[in-house]
Amino acid sequence: MADKVYRASTTAPVNIAVVKYWGKRDPKLNLPTNSSLSVTLSQADLRTLTTASCSSSYPASEGDSLLLNGEKSDVSGARTQACFRELRARRAALEASDPSLPKLSTMPLRLVSENNFPTAAGLASSAAGFAALVRAIANLYELPASPSELSLIARQGSGSACRSLFGGYVAWRMGDAADGSDSMADQVAEASHWPEMRALILVVSAAKKGVSSTSGMQQTVATSGLFQERIARVVPQNMAAMEKAIQARDFASFAEVTMRDSNSFHATCADTYPPIFYMNDVSRAAIRAVEQINAAAGRTVAAYTFDAGPNAVIYYLEQDTEAVVGTMYHVLGGEVDGWKDAAVKGLKPSVSL
Ligand code: PMV
Numbered sequence: 001m002a003d004k005v006y007r008a009s010t011t012a013p014v015n016i017a018v019v020k021y022w023g024k025r026d027p028k029l030n031l032p033t034n035s036s037l038s039v040t041l042s043q044a045d046l047r048t049l050t051t052a053s054c055s056s057s058y059p060a061s062e063g064d065s066l067l068l069n070g071e072k073s074d075v076s077g078a079r080t081q082a083c084f085r086e087l088r089a090r091r092a093a094l095e096a097s098d099p100s101l102p103k104l105s106t107m108p109l110r111l112v113s114e115n116n117f118p119t120a121a122g123l124a125s126s127a128a129g130f131a132a133l134v135r136a137i138a139n140l141y142e143l144p145a146s147p148s149e150l151s152l153i154a155r156q157g158s159g160s161a162c163r164s165l166f167g168g169y170v171a172w173r174m175g176d177a178a179d180g181s182d183s184m185a186d187q188v189a190e191a192s193h194w195p196e197m198r199a200l201i202l203v204v205s206a207a208k209k210g211v212s213s214t215s216g217m218q219q220t221v222a223t224s225g226l227f228q229e230r231i232a233r234v235v236p237q238n239m240a241a242m243e244k245a246i247q248a249r250d251f252a253s254f255a256e257v258t259m260r261d262s263n264s265f266h267a268t269c270a271d272t273y274p275p276i277f278y279m280n281d282v283s284r285a286a287i288r289a290v291e292q293i294n295a296a297a298g299r300t301v302a303a304y305t306f307d308a309g310p311n312a313v314i315y316y317l318e319q320d321t322e323a324v325v326g327t328m329y330h331v332l333g334g335e336v337d338g339w340k341d342a343a344v345k346g347l348k349p350s351v352s353l
Contacts, residue, residue: 003057006104008139012131014046014117015039015163015170016199016313018258018305019238020265023221023231027214029180030079030159033221034235037171037188037242038163039315041199046117048128052136054107064109068129075111082156083134084109091141104141111136130157131164151185167191169246171239194249200314200325202332204282211276213308219272226271234264251317255303258315259290262305278308282332286312289331297323 015038023033151162168191175182245253
Protein backbone atom coordinates (compact mmCIF):
# COMPACT_ATOMS: atom_id res chain seq x y z
CA MET A 1 0.00 0.00 0.00
CA ALA A 2 2.91 2.27 0.80
CA ASP A 3 3.73 2.94 -2.84
CA LYS A 4 0.17 3.06 -4.13
CA VAL A 5 -0.39 5.78 -6.75
CA TYR A 6 -3.62 7.77 -6.28
CA ARG A 7 -4.91 9.38 -9.45
CA ALA A 8 -7.79 11.54 -10.81
CA SER A 9 -8.43 13.22 -14.17
CA THR A 10 -10.69 16.01 -15.33
CA THR A 11 -11.17 18.47 -18.16
CA ALA A 12 -11.97 22.18 -18.04
CA PRO A 13 -13.13 24.42 -20.88
CA VAL A 14 -11.96 27.83 -22.09
CA ASN A 15 -14.17 30.84 -21.36
CA ILE A 16 -14.26 34.16 -23.19
CA ALA A 17 -15.49 37.19 -21.25
CA VAL A 18 -18.21 39.45 -22.62
CA VAL A 19 -17.81 41.80 -19.64
CA LYS A 20 -14.08 41.86 -18.96
CA TYR A 21 -12.11 41.37 -15.77
CA TRP A 22 -9.36 43.99 -15.88
CA GLY A 23 -7.74 45.24 -12.69
CA LYS A 24 -6.76 43.73 -9.33
CA ARG A 25 -7.66 45.36 -6.05
CA ASP A 26 -5.50 42.76 -4.27
CA PRO A 27 -2.79 41.26 -6.53
CA LYS A 28 -1.79 38.61 -3.98
CA LEU A 29 -5.25 37.12 -3.61
CA ASN A 30 -6.22 37.94 -7.23
CA LEU A 31 -9.20 40.01 -6.12
CA PRO A 32 -10.67 42.02 -8.99
CA THR A 33 -11.67 45.67 -9.20
CA ASN A 34 -14.89 44.66 -10.97
CA SER A 35 -17.24 41.76 -11.58
CA SER A 36 -17.10 40.03 -14.98
CA LEU A 37 -19.19 37.69 -17.11
CA SER A 38 -18.15 35.08 -19.66
CA VAL A 39 -19.35 32.41 -22.03
CA THR A 40 -17.84 28.95 -21.64
CA LEU A 41 -16.86 27.35 -24.95
CA SER A 42 -17.37 23.76 -26.02
CA GLN A 43 -14.92 21.25 -24.57
CA ALA A 44 -14.94 19.39 -27.86
CA ASP A 45 -13.06 22.32 -29.33
CA LEU A 46 -11.13 24.00 -26.54
CA ARG A 47 -10.24 22.38 -23.25
CA THR A 48 -7.44 21.34 -20.91
CA LEU A 49 -7.25 17.71 -19.76
CA THR A 50 -5.38 17.28 -16.48
CA THR A 51 -4.43 14.19 -14.50
CA ALA A 52 -3.31 14.65 -10.91
CA SER A 53 -1.55 11.90 -9.01
CA CYS A 54 0.25 11.52 -5.71
CA SER A 55 2.11 8.73 -4.01
CA SER A 56 4.45 8.26 -1.08
CA SER A 57 6.71 6.50 -3.58
CA TYR A 58 7.27 9.80 -5.45
CA PRO A 59 10.63 11.14 -4.22
CA ALA A 60 10.07 14.06 -1.85
CA SER A 61 13.26 15.63 -3.22
CA GLU A 62 11.54 16.08 -6.61
CA GLY A 63 8.67 17.99 -5.02
CA ASP A 64 5.48 18.79 -6.95
CA SER A 65 5.67 18.83 -10.75
CA LEU A 66 3.63 19.78 -13.81
CA LEU A 67 4.04 18.51 -17.37
CA LEU A 68 2.20 20.81 -19.80
CA ASN A 69 1.85 19.51 -23.36
CA GLY A 70 4.79 17.21 -22.73
CA GLU A 71 7.10 19.91 -21.35
CA LYS A 72 8.15 20.49 -17.78
CA SER A 73 6.46 23.60 -16.42
CA ASP A 74 7.46 25.69 -13.41
CA VAL A 75 5.22 25.21 -10.36
CA SER A 76 7.18 27.46 -8.00
CA GLY A 77 5.19 30.61 -8.90
CA ALA A 78 3.08 32.17 -6.15
CA ARG A 79 -0.19 31.51 -8.03
CA THR A 80 0.33 27.78 -8.48
CA GLN A 81 1.66 27.48 -4.94
CA ALA A 82 -1.45 29.22 -3.58
CA CYS A 83 -3.69 26.63 -5.31
CA PHE A 84 -1.61 23.71 -3.97
CA ARG A 85 -1.62 25.20 -0.46
CA GLU A 86 -5.40 25.75 -0.40
CA LEU A 87 -6.17 22.26 -1.70
CA ARG A 88 -3.69 20.56 0.65
CA ALA A 89 -5.13 22.45 3.64
CA ARG A 90 -8.64 21.21 2.81
CA ARG A 91 -7.39 17.64 2.39
CA ALA A 92 -5.42 17.86 5.66
CA ALA A 93 -8.61 18.94 7.46
CA LEU A 94 -10.42 15.84 6.11
CA GLU A 95 -7.53 13.62 7.18
CA ALA A 96 -7.55 15.16 10.66
CA SER A 97 -11.25 14.44 11.07
CA ASP A 98 -10.94 10.84 9.77
CA PRO A 99 -7.64 9.17 10.67
CA SER A 100 -8.44 6.16 8.45
CA LEU A 101 -7.93 8.32 5.33
CA PRO A 102 -4.57 8.01 3.54
CA LYS A 103 -2.35 11.04 4.12
CA LEU A 104 -2.44 12.32 0.53
CA SER A 105 -1.86 15.89 1.69
CA THR A 106 1.74 15.04 2.60
CA MET A 107 2.63 13.34 -0.71
CA PRO A 108 4.29 15.02 -3.72
CA LEU A 109 1.87 15.88 -6.51
CA ARG A 110 2.41 15.11 -10.19
CA LEU A 111 0.25 16.88 -12.76
CA VAL A 112 0.05 16.11 -16.45
CA SER A 113 -1.89 18.60 -18.58
CA GLU A 114 -2.75 18.78 -22.25
CA ASN A 115 -4.56 21.44 -24.24
CA ASN A 116 -6.42 20.47 -27.42
CA PHE A 117 -5.59 23.93 -28.86
CA PRO A 118 -2.33 25.88 -29.25
CA THR A 119 -1.26 27.07 -25.79
CA ALA A 120 0.40 30.19 -27.11
CA ALA A 121 -2.58 31.28 -29.21
CA GLY A 122 -3.64 33.88 -26.65
CA LEU A 123 -6.87 32.03 -26.03
CA ALA A 124 -7.19 32.27 -22.26
CA SER A 125 -5.34 28.98 -21.84
CA SER A 126 -4.58 29.87 -18.22
CA ALA A 127 -8.31 29.88 -17.43
CA ALA A 128 -8.85 26.29 -18.58
CA GLY A 129 -5.44 25.32 -17.19
CA PHE A 130 -5.97 26.45 -13.61
CA ALA A 131 -9.61 25.30 -13.53
CA ALA A 132 -8.55 21.80 -14.61
CA LEU A 133 -5.59 21.77 -12.21
CA VAL A 134 -7.75 22.72 -9.22
CA ARG A 135 -10.56 20.29 -10.02
CA ALA A 136 -8.18 17.39 -10.76
CA ILE A 137 -6.52 17.81 -7.35
CA ALA A 138 -9.88 18.34 -5.61
CA ASN A 139 -11.08 15.05 -7.16
CA LEU A 140 -7.85 13.29 -6.19
CA TYR A 141 -8.30 14.53 -2.60
CA GLU A 142 -12.04 13.68 -2.67
CA LEU A 143 -12.90 17.14 -1.39
CA PRO A 144 -16.62 17.77 -0.91
CA ALA A 145 -16.36 21.15 -2.68
CA SER A 146 -18.99 22.81 -4.90
CA PRO A 147 -17.92 24.46 -8.20
CA SER A 148 -18.25 27.87 -6.51
CA GLU A 149 -15.93 26.80 -3.68
CA LEU A 150 -13.42 25.48 -6.21
CA SER A 151 -13.74 28.77 -8.09
CA LEU A 152 -12.39 30.53 -4.98
CA ILE A 153 -9.22 28.44 -5.26
CA ALA A 154 -8.89 28.58 -9.08
CA ARG A 155 -9.24 32.38 -8.87
CA GLN A 156 -5.94 32.48 -7.00
CA GLY A 157 -4.24 30.69 -9.91
CA SER A 158 -5.64 32.93 -12.65
CA GLY A 159 -8.58 35.27 -12.11
CA SER A 160 -10.48 34.21 -15.21
CA ALA A 161 -10.01 30.51 -14.26
CA CYS A 162 -12.75 30.81 -11.63
CA ARG A 163 -15.31 31.13 -14.46
CA SER A 164 -14.15 27.91 -16.21
CA LEU A 165 -15.58 25.73 -13.42
CA PHE A 166 -19.04 26.23 -14.89
CA GLY A 167 -20.52 25.76 -18.34
CA GLY A 168 -22.80 28.22 -20.11
CA TYR A 169 -22.98 31.84 -18.95
CA VAL A 170 -20.91 32.56 -15.87
CA ALA A 171 -20.50 35.58 -13.60
CA TRP A 172 -17.53 36.21 -11.34
CA ARG A 173 -18.87 38.38 -8.50
CA MET A 174 -16.07 40.63 -7.27
CA GLY A 175 -17.21 40.51 -3.62
CA ASP A 176 -16.01 42.93 -0.96
CA ALA A 177 -14.41 40.79 1.76
CA ALA A 178 -10.74 41.61 2.34
CA ASP A 179 -9.83 37.91 2.49
CA GLY A 180 -11.53 37.17 -0.85
CA SER A 181 -13.97 34.69 0.67
CA ASP A 182 -16.87 36.11 -1.39
CA SER A 183 -15.03 36.62 -4.70
CA MET A 184 -16.23 33.62 -6.67
CA ALA A 185 -18.12 32.50 -9.76
CA ASP A 186 -21.73 31.40 -10.28
CA GLN A 187 -23.73 30.26 -13.26
CA VAL A 188 -26.07 32.84 -14.80
CA ALA A 189 -27.59 30.36 -17.29
CA GLU A 190 -26.89 26.89 -18.66
CA ALA A 191 -25.55 26.60 -22.22
CA SER A 192 -28.86 24.88 -23.11
CA HIS A 193 -30.71 28.09 -22.18
CA TRP A 194 -29.48 29.59 -25.48
CA PRO A 195 -28.44 26.64 -27.67
CA GLU A 196 -28.08 28.70 -30.86
CA MET A 197 -25.12 30.70 -29.48
CA ARG A 198 -21.86 30.22 -31.40
CA ALA A 199 -18.34 31.63 -31.17
CA LEU A 200 -16.00 32.12 -34.10
CA ILE A 201 -12.36 32.43 -33.12
CA LEU A 202 -10.03 34.25 -35.45
CA VAL A 203 -6.39 33.69 -34.64
CA VAL A 204 -4.77 36.88 -35.84
CA SER A 205 -1.49 35.96 -34.19
CA ALA A 206 -0.47 32.83 -32.33
CA ALA A 207 2.47 34.67 -30.72
CA LYS A 208 2.50 35.05 -26.96
CA LYS A 209 1.07 38.39 -25.82
CA GLY A 210 3.44 41.33 -25.48
CA VAL A 211 2.21 42.69 -22.15
CA SER A 212 0.99 40.02 -19.70
CA SER A 213 -2.48 40.52 -18.24
CA THR A 214 -0.97 40.92 -14.76
CA SER A 215 1.36 43.78 -15.72
CA GLY A 216 -1.22 45.31 -18.09
CA MET A 217 -3.75 45.41 -15.24
CA GLN A 218 -1.23 46.82 -12.81
CA GLN A 219 -0.31 49.62 -15.21
CA THR A 220 -3.96 50.38 -15.99
CA VAL A 221 -4.97 50.60 -12.32
CA ALA A 222 -1.96 52.81 -11.59
CA THR A 223 -2.13 55.26 -14.50
CA SER A 224 -5.50 55.35 -16.29
CA GLY A 225 -8.09 57.93 -15.26
CA LEU A 226 -10.62 56.38 -17.63
CA PHE A 227 -10.30 53.12 -15.71
CA GLN A 228 -11.91 54.72 -12.62
CA GLU A 229 -14.97 55.54 -14.72
CA ARG A 230 -15.01 52.00 -16.11
CA ILE A 231 -15.08 50.27 -12.72
CA ALA A 232 -17.42 52.78 -11.04
CA ARG A 233 -20.03 53.14 -13.74
CA VAL A 234 -19.45 51.28 -17.02
CA VAL A 235 -18.97 47.73 -15.74
CA PRO A 236 -21.84 47.74 -13.19
CA GLN A 237 -24.17 48.90 -16.00
CA ASN A 238 -22.79 46.32 -18.43
CA MET A 239 -23.14 43.49 -15.90
CA ALA A 240 -26.79 44.33 -15.28
CA ALA A 241 -27.59 44.77 -18.99
CA MET A 242 -25.73 41.56 -19.91
CA GLU A 243 -27.53 39.41 -17.36
CA LYS A 244 -30.84 40.80 -18.58
CA ALA A 245 -29.93 40.15 -22.25
CA ILE A 246 -28.94 36.55 -21.49
CA GLN A 247 -32.09 35.84 -19.48
CA ALA A 248 -34.22 37.26 -22.33
CA ARG A 249 -32.07 35.65 -25.08
CA ASP A 250 -31.88 39.12 -26.60
CA PHE A 251 -28.96 38.84 -29.05
CA ALA A 252 -28.96 42.51 -30.12
CA SER A 253 -28.47 43.64 -26.51
CA PHE A 254 -26.00 40.83 -25.75
CA ALA A 255 -23.98 41.91 -28.79
CA GLU A 256 -24.06 45.63 -28.05
CA VAL A 257 -22.90 45.17 -24.45
CA THR A 258 -20.19 42.70 -25.57
CA MET A 259 -18.79 45.13 -28.15
CA ARG A 260 -19.08 48.19 -25.89
CA ASP A 261 -17.36 46.38 -23.04
CA SER A 262 -14.48 45.19 -25.25
CA ASN A 263 -14.10 48.75 -26.57
CA SER A 264 -14.16 50.17 -23.03
CA PHE A 265 -11.51 47.71 -21.81
CA HIS A 266 -9.19 48.48 -24.75
CA ALA A 267 -9.80 52.22 -24.30
CA THR A 268 -8.53 52.01 -20.71
CA CYS A 269 -5.45 50.19 -22.01
CA ALA A 270 -4.84 52.99 -24.51
CA ASP A 271 -5.36 55.47 -21.64
CA THR A 272 -2.50 54.05 -19.54
CA TYR A 273 0.86 55.80 -19.58
CA PRO A 274 2.66 54.60 -21.62
CA PRO A 275 -0.29 53.20 -23.59
CA ILE A 276 -0.84 49.48 -24.11
CA PHE A 277 -2.16 48.27 -27.48
CA TYR A 278 -3.41 44.70 -27.61
CA MET A 279 -5.32 44.99 -30.89
CA ASN A 280 -3.52 45.41 -34.20
CA ASP A 281 -4.58 46.43 -37.74
CA VAL A 282 -6.09 43.03 -38.45
CA SER A 283 -8.09 43.21 -35.21
CA ARG A 284 -9.47 46.58 -36.27
CA ALA A 285 -10.31 45.20 -39.72
CA ALA A 286 -12.32 42.47 -37.94
CA ILE A 287 -14.27 45.16 -36.06
CA ARG A 288 -15.07 46.91 -39.35
CA ALA A 289 -16.11 43.58 -40.90
CA VAL A 290 -18.54 42.94 -38.04
CA GLU A 291 -19.98 46.44 -38.50
CA GLN A 292 -20.42 45.78 -42.23
CA ILE A 293 -22.07 42.42 -41.58
CA ASN A 294 -24.52 43.97 -39.13
CA ALA A 295 -25.27 46.89 -41.47
CA ALA A 296 -25.85 44.54 -44.42
CA ALA A 297 -28.19 42.34 -42.34
CA GLY A 298 -30.13 45.37 -41.11
CA ARG A 299 -29.93 43.97 -37.55
CA THR A 300 -27.22 42.88 -35.15
CA VAL A 301 -26.09 39.37 -36.06
CA ALA A 302 -22.47 39.44 -34.85
CA ALA A 303 -20.49 40.77 -31.88
CA TYR A 304 -16.71 41.04 -31.55
CA THR A 305 -14.63 40.90 -28.41
CA PHE A 306 -10.86 40.94 -27.79
CA ASP A 307 -8.88 39.87 -24.73
CA ALA A 308 -5.31 40.91 -23.94
CA GLY A 309 -4.13 40.15 -27.49
CA PRO A 310 -5.06 40.72 -31.15
CA ASN A 311 -7.26 37.62 -31.68
CA ALA A 312 -10.96 38.18 -32.28
CA VAL A 313 -13.82 36.16 -30.88
CA ILE A 314 -17.06 36.73 -32.77
CA TYR A 315 -20.33 35.68 -31.13
CA TYR A 316 -23.32 34.94 -33.39
CA LEU A 317 -26.41 32.73 -33.55
CA GLU A 318 -26.47 29.50 -35.52
CA GLN A 319 -29.16 30.72 -37.92
CA ASP A 320 -26.84 33.55 -38.99
CA THR A 321 -23.80 31.35 -39.70
CA GLU A 322 -23.76 32.07 -43.43
CA ALA A 323 -24.07 35.85 -42.99
CA VAL A 324 -21.41 35.96 -40.30
CA VAL A 325 -18.83 33.26 -40.98
CA GLY A 326 -19.20 33.35 -44.77
CA THR A 327 -18.95 37.14 -44.96
CA MET A 328 -16.16 37.37 -42.40
CA TYR A 329 -13.88 35.18 -44.50
CA HIS A 330 -14.97 36.91 -47.69
CA VAL A 331 -14.41 40.46 -46.43
CA LEU A 332 -11.22 39.85 -44.49
CA GLY A 333 -9.74 37.34 -46.89
CA GLY A 334 -9.95 39.89 -49.65
CA GLU A 335 -8.81 42.94 -47.72
CA VAL A 336 -6.19 41.75 -45.32
CA ASP A 337 -3.09 39.84 -46.31
CA GLY A 338 -2.71 36.58 -44.48
CA TRP A 339 -6.01 36.78 -42.66
CA LYS A 340 -7.46 33.62 -44.06
CA ASP A 341 -4.41 31.59 -43.16
CA ALA A 342 -4.25 33.07 -39.70
CA ALA A 343 -7.92 32.51 -39.11
CA VAL A 344 -7.77 28.77 -39.34
CA LYS A 345 -4.49 28.17 -37.54
CA GLY A 346 -5.12 24.83 -35.94
CA LEU A 347 -8.59 25.73 -34.78
CA LYS A 348 -11.96 24.74 -36.06
CA PRO A 349 -13.56 27.99 -37.15
CA SER A 350 -16.87 27.48 -35.40
CA VAL A 351 -17.20 26.54 -31.77
CA SER A 352 -20.57 25.55 -30.41
CA LEU A 353 -21.33 26.02 -26.76
O1 PMV B 1 -7.15 35.65 -15.78
P1 PMV B 1 -6.11 36.52 -16.39
O2 PMV B 1 -5.18 37.06 -15.36
O3 PMV B 1 -5.38 35.85 -17.52
O4 PMV B 1 -6.83 37.82 -17.01
C1 PMV B 1 -7.77 37.73 -18.04
C2 PMV B 1 -8.12 39.08 -18.56
C3 PMV B 1 -9.01 39.10 -19.80
O5 PMV B 1 -8.91 37.89 -20.52
C4 PMV B 1 -8.53 40.23 -20.71
C5 PMV B 1 -10.46 39.40 -19.46
C6 PMV B 1 -11.27 38.28 -18.86
O6 PMV B 1 -12.22 38.61 -18.12
O7 PMV B 1 -11.03 37.09 -19.15
